[in-house]
Amino acid sequence: MNISKRMDNIKPSPTLAVSAKAKAMKARGIDVIGFGAGEPDFDTPDHIKEAAIQSIQDGFTKYTPAGGTEDLKQAICAKLQRDNNLTYEPAQILVSCGAKHSLYNICQAILFDGDEAIIPAPYWVSYPDMVYLAGATPVIVDAKAENDYKITPEELKAAITPKTKAFFLNSPSNPTGAAYTEDELKKLAEVLVGTDITIISDEIYESIIYDGFVFNSIATVEPKLQDQTIVVNGVSKTYSMTGWRIGYAAGPANVIKAMANIQSQSTSNPTSIAQKATIAALNGPQDCITMMVTEFDKRRKYMVDRLNAIPGFSCFTPKGAFYAFPNISGVFGKKAGDHVINDSTSLETYLLETVNVAVVGGLGFGADNNIRLSYATSMENIEKGLNRIQEAVEKLS
Numbered sequence: 452m453n454i455s456k457r458m459d460n461i462k463p464s465p466t467l468a469v470s471a472k473a474k475a476m477k478a479r480g481i482d483v484i485g486f487g488a489g490e491p492d493f494d495t496p497d498h499i500k501e502a503a504i505q506s507i508q509d510g511f512t513k514y515t516p517a518g519g520t521e522d523l524k525q526a527i528c529a530k531l532q533r534d535n536n537l538t539y540e541p542a543q544i545l546v547s548c549g550a551k552h553s554l555y556n557i558c559q560a561i562l563f564d565g566d567e568a569i570i571p572a573p574y575w576v577s578y579p580d581m582v583y584l585a586g587a588t589p590v591i592v593d594a595k596a597e598n599d600y601k602i603t604p605e606e607l608k609a610a611i612t613p614k615t616k617a618f619f620l621n622s623p624s625n626p627t628g629a630a631y632t633e634d635e636l637k638k639l640a641e642v643l644v645g646t647d648i649t650i651i652s653d654e655i656y657e658s659i660i661y662d663g664f665v666f667n668s669i670a671t672v673e674p675k676l677q678d679q680t681i682v683v684n685g686v687s688k689t690y691s692m693t694g695w696r697i698g699y700a701a702g703p704a705n706v707i708k709a710m711a712n713i714q715s716q717s718t719s720n721p722t723s724i725a726q727k728a729t730i731a732a733l734n735g736p737q738d739c740i741t742m743m744v745t746e747f748d749k750r751r752k753y754m755v756d757r758l759n760a761i762p763g764f765s766c767f768t769p770k771g772a773f774y775a776f777p778n779i780s781g782v783f784g785k786k787a788g789d790h791v792i793n794d795s796t797s798l799e800t801y802l803l804e805t806v807n808v809a810v811v812g813g814l815g816f817g818a819d820n821n822i823r824l825s826y827a828t829s830m831e832n833i834e835k836g837l838n839r840i841q842e843a844v845e846k847l848s
């Protein structure tokens with residue numbers, strides 16, 4: 452059967468691919484340590500589960516409006532006001548089947564053939580493919596390791612052309628854990644004010660931050676940009692709710708309406724039960740987040756120290772999210788047996804096949820000198836996995 456030309460640039464998500472490979476090895480009885488996970492390893496808090504159970508018992512199990520229920524939209528408006536000092540009305544909110552779905556629908560709603568979208572690299576794996584699926588072209592701007600994996604206003608400015616329609620900003624970042632300070636956001640904002648570029652601000656790791664870092668949305672820092680920004684967030688990471696599939700977007704009412712129309716012609720509403728659970732997550736006690744972040748922080752410090760002690764590795768200390776993203780180019784050109792390490796993929800394969808450790812090669816993130824390790828796994832696994840990686844890397848010569 453023929454596949455449409457639209458699929459020419461589309462790849463499966465590499466992070467999901469590594470997880471699937473590791474799972475298949477585990478199923479064959481192999482003791483695999485997985486650092487591929489893109490989700491917290493904690494359980495969804497009880498009060499959130501209970502709200503879902505209650506909603507089933509209440510018979511709240513039918514279609515809702517395609518773009519989400521009014522009471523959830525109100526809870527989202529209250530959250531954006533409380534945490535981000537951003538004022539929105541429910542008509543400016545769209546609830547989707549995960550933040551990924553919101554991001555996809557933004558691309559469909561605002562991008563068209565010939566448009567360009569600026570994406571800083573290393574980037575979250577799905578951004579370029581979502582841009583391609585909308586017929587547009589990703590324009591990649593490399594954020595340098597010496598700038599802590601953040602792009603500068605000059606680099607942003609240099610990438611803008613008359614075709615630029617959108618700019619993706621993901622702070623804190625998956626995969627690097629880099630996060631822009633208020634001052635850095637102000638300087639990026641200066642480049643964007645007065646243009647008609649839409650800022651797609653992916654704030655999914657807003658709550659998972661360390662070392663006293665203060666999170667800011669670019670729309671908060673520069674109020675002139677609020678009408679030019681679509682804020683994307685969700686409950687997957689903050690409340691350990693990846694399987695519930697609820698994310699949301701906040702932005703100008705006309706774009707939100709267009710996105711809701713796309714949903715009404717494709718997925719229809721996000722799950723009614725998960726929407727009720729999300730209200731409980733947003734309006735309920737928030738101490739579950741502190742507990743999770745405290746635990747992530749211990750693992751983060753341990754993992755970064757261990758990675759920096761491996762010869763040929765150099766690891767930036769992440770400010771947010773739950774990934775370490777070491778530069779591994781110091782081992783390029785080395786060998787062990789049949790394995791020659793010359794890029795992130797060959798190291799990924801070497802570690803999986805020889806010591807059964809699953810990491811994600813940086814190629815899919817636009818960074819072939821790096822690998823990504825998630826610390827959303829137990830301290831015991833982290834210790835064991837890093838011992839194995841160290842042993843494997845020391846065997847290279």
Ligand SMILES: *Cc1c(COP(=O)(O)O)cnc(C)c1O
Nearest residue numbers: 549550551575625655685687698
């Ligand atoms: C996990 C993730 C998302 C998507 O999360 P959903 O589960 O779809 O809500 C979006 N952006 C980034 C950077 C992520 O890491």
